[in-house]
Amino acid sequence: MTKSFVCAVDVGTGSARAGILDTRGTLLGRAEHPIVMNRPKADHAEHDSQDIWSAVCIAVRAAREKAGVAAQDIVGISFDATCSLVVRGKDGGQLSVSVSGERRWDTIVWLDHRAIAEADECTESGHAVLDYIGGVMSPEMETPKLMWLKRNLPGTWNEAGYLFDLADFLSWKATGSLARSQCTLTAKWTYLAHEETGWRHDFFQAVGLGDLFERGNLPNKASPVGADIGRLSAQAAAELGLTEQCRVGAGVIDAYAGALGVLGGFAGDETNIGRHLALIAGTSSCVMAMSPDPQPFAGVWGPYYGAALPRLWLSEGGQSATGALLDHIIRWHGAGGEPDAAMHAGIARRVVELRKIDGENLAGRLHVLPDFHGNRSPLADPHALGVISGLTLDSSFDSLCKLYWRTAVSIALGVRHVLEALNENGYLIDTLHVTGGHTKNPLLMELYADATGCTVVEPLADEAVLLGTGMIAATAAGLFPDLNAACVAMQQGGKTREPNSTAAGRFDRDYRVFLEMHRQRQALDAIR
Numbered sequence: 001m002t003k004s005f006v007c008a009v010d011v012g013t014g015s016a017r018a019g020i021l022d023t024r025g026t027l028l029g030r031a032e033h034p035i036v037m038n039r040p041k042a043d044h045a046e047h048d049s050q051d052i053w054s055a056v057c058i059a060v061r062a063a064r065e066k067a068g069v070a071a072q073d074i075v076g077i078s079f080d081a082t083c084s085l086v087v088r089g090k091d092g093g094q095l096s097v098s099v100s101g102e103r104r105w106d107t108i109v110w111l112d113h114r115a116i117a118e119a120d121e122c123t124e125s126g127h128a129v130l131d132y133i134g135g136v137m138s139p140e141m142e143t144p145k146l147m148w149l150k151r152n153l154p155g156t157w158n159e160a161g162y163l164f165d166l167a168d169f170l171s172w173k174a175t176g177s178l179a180r181s182q183c184t185l186t187a188k189w190t191y192l193a194h195e196e197t198g199w200r201h202d203f204f205q206a207v208g209l210g211d212l213f214e215r216g217n218l219p220n221k222a223s224p225v226g227a228d229i230g231r232l233s234a235q236a237a238a239e240l241g242l243t244e245q246c247r248v249g250a251g252v253i254d255a256y257a258g259a260l261g262v263l264g265g266f267a268g269d270e271t272n273i274g275r276h277l278a279l280i281a282g283t284s285s286c287v288m289a290m291s292p293d294p295q296p297f298a299g300v301w302g303p304y305y306g307a308a309l310p311r312l313w314l315s316e317g318g319q320s321a322t323g324a325l326l327d328h329i330i331r332w333h334g335a336g337g338e339p340d341a342a343m344h345a346g347i348a349r350r351v352v353e354l355r356k357i358d359g360e361n362l363a364g365r366l367h368v369l370p371d372f373h374g375n376r377s378p379l380a381d382p383h384a385l386g387v388i389s390g391l392t393l394d395s396s397f398d399s400l401c402k403l404y405w406r407t408a409v410s411i412a413l414g415v416r417h418v419l420e421a422l423n424e425n426g427y428l429i430d431t432l433h434v435t436g437g438h439t440k441n442p443l444l445m446e447l448y449a450d451a452t453g454c455t456v457v458e459p460l461a462d463e464a465v466l467l468g469t470g471m472i473a474a475t476a477a478g479l480f481p482d483l484n485a486a487c488v489a490m491q492q493g494g495k496t497r498e499p500n501s502t503a504a505g506r507f508d509r510d511y512r513v514f515l516e517m518h519r520q521r522q523a524l525d526a527i528r
C-alpha cells in the first residue's frame with residue numbers, strides 16, 4: 001500500500017532546514033544547510049534569496065534521502081520562514097536592498113532595524129491598523145522597511161515588481177503563484193483578515209506607499225494558512241527533487257509554525273487553549289497565545305485573526321534578541337570565543353558547579369536588562385537598550401559563566417514580563433510550551449519554569465517548527481479535512497516540568513529588580 005508523506009521547510013535566521021514527516025507527525029528525516037547574511041552597516045542585515053532557495057533545495061533533497069521516502073510519495077510541501085522582506089524586479093530577478101548596491105542582497109532580514117524612524121512615523125499616524133499590532137509599529141514589520149526602501153533606494157523601488165514576506169517568496173518560487181498567506185500579511189503587512197476588505201489602502205497612502213500594490217504584485221485577498229495554492233512547477237520539482245504532483249500549502253512565519261507544532265493539539269478546544277503559551281525560542285523569542293475572542297492591548301502584537309489556527313485570534317509578544325544575546329555575551333567576554341554547542345554546554349556545566357559552590361544565589365548582585373536589540377514587548381520600544389549592573393574587574397572564565405547565568409535569568413524574566421501583560425489582559429496562562437534552540441540549553445529550560453512559576457512543556461517532537469509546517473503541508477495535500485484536523489492528528493505531545501517552588505522567592509526578588517531597571521533605564525534616557 002502507498003503511504004503519503006509531506007515535506008516541511010523551515011528557514012531560520014542562520015539556516016534552512018527540511019523535514020519529511022508521515023501523517024502521524026513523525027519526523028523521518030531532517031537536513032539543514034546554512035544561509036548567508038550580509039551586515040554592511042550597524043542595524044542593516046541582508047539575505048540573498050537565491051542563496052536561500054538553493055539552501056532549501058539542498059536541505060529538501062538531503063532530508064528525503066535520509067528519510068528513505070520516494071519522491072512520488074511526498075504529496076505536500078509547505079514553507080515557514082522568518083518575516084524577512086524579499087524584493088524582486090518586474091522580471092522576477094534580484095534587486096538590491098543594500099547600501100552596497102549588490103543585487104544578490106535582495107532581502108531585508110527581520111532583525112534589521114534600519115527603518116526605526118519610519119516605524120515611529122507609522123506609530124505617529126495613529127491609524128486604526130495600529131489597533132491590530134499592539135498600538136506601535138515595529139521596525140521588524142514590513143511597512144517601515146518598504147518606506148525606507150522607497151526613500152533611500154528609489155532605483156530599487158521603481159524597478160520592483162514583487163514584494164514578498166520570505167515564506168510567500170518560497171511558495172512563489174515553488175509554484176509561480178502570487179498567493180500570500182493570511183499569516184504573513186496579517187502579522188507583518190497590516191492586513192486585517194477579520195475584515196471583508198482586508199487592506200486599508202488609506203494607511204499606505206498616509207505613509208507614502210500609495211504605489212505599494214503596483215510595486216508589490218500583492219493580491220486583494222490573503223490565502224488561509226494551509227490553503228492549497230497549486231502544484232510544484234516542473235522547475236521547482238526538479239530543483240527540490242520532488243514531483244509535479246506535490247501540492248503546496250500557503251505557509252507561515254517561522255514562529256507561527258512553532259505555535260502550531262506545540263499548541264496544535266488544542267485545535268478546536270476553545271475552552272483550554274487560552275491557558276497555554278507557545279514560546280518559540282531561538283535567535284529571538286516569540287510568545288504566542290490564542291483565543292476565540294480578540295484580546296487587543298498595547299505592547300503585544302495583534303490580535304491577528306486566523307494567523308495560525310483558523311478562526312482563532314492570536315497575540316504575539318517577544319524578545320528581539322535572546323539566543324543571539326547569549327551568543328553575544330560569549331563573543332564579547334574576554335574569556336569567551338565562538339558560541340558553538342560545546343561552548344554553551346561547557347558554560348552550563350560550570351554554572352551548575354558554581355551554584356553548588358557559591359549557593360543558589362550565584363552572582364545575585366549581577367543584574368541584566370536583556371533589551372540589547374530593543375524591547376519588542378510588553379514595552380514595544382525598539383529604542384530600548386540593554387543594561388548590565390554589578391560588574392567587577394574579574395575577567396576569568398567563571399566570570400563569563402556568572403554573566404551568562406544572570407543573562408539567562410533576565411531572558412526568562414523577560415518572558416515573565418510578557419506573560420504578566422497577557423494575563424492582565426484576559427488570558428489565564430499557566431503553561432509554557434517551549435521549542436527552538438533554547439530547548440538545548442538546560443539552564444534556560446529550568447529558568448522558564450522557575451522564574452515564571454509556569455509549568456513548562458517540552459515537545460516530544462524533535463522539531464516542533466517543522467511539525468507545524470508539516471501540518472500545513474498535509475492540509476494542503478488534502479490528507480485531512482482541514483488544518484484543525486491535521487494538527488490534532490499529527491501533534492506529538494510533550495514532557496512536563498513543574499516549577500521549583502523553593503526558587504520562587506529568589507526570582508520574585510530578581511523580577512522586582514528587573515522592573516526597577518526598566519524604570520531606571522527610562523529615567524536615564526529622559527535626562528536632557
Ligand SMILES: Nc1ncnc2c1ncn2[C@@H]1O[C@H](COP(=O)(O)OP(=O)(O)O)[C@@H](O)[C@H]1O
Pocket residue numbers: 012013014015281282283284322323324326327340341342344345436437438440441
Ligand atoms: N547546543 C546548544 N546549546 C545551547 N544553546 C543553543 C544550542 N544550539 C542553539 N542554541 C541557542 O539557540 C539559538 C538558535 O536557535 P535556533 O532555533 O536554532 O535558530 P533560529 O532562531 O535561526 O531558528 C542560538 O542563538 C543559541 O543561543
Ligand SMILES: O=C(CO)[C@H](O)[C@H](O)COP(=O)(O)O
Pocket residue numbers: 012013014081082083084110140187253254255281282283284285286316
Ligand atoms: O518576528 C518574527 C516572528 O514574528 C521573526 O520571524 C522571528 O522572530 C525570527 O525568528 P528566529 O528567532 O527563529 O530567527
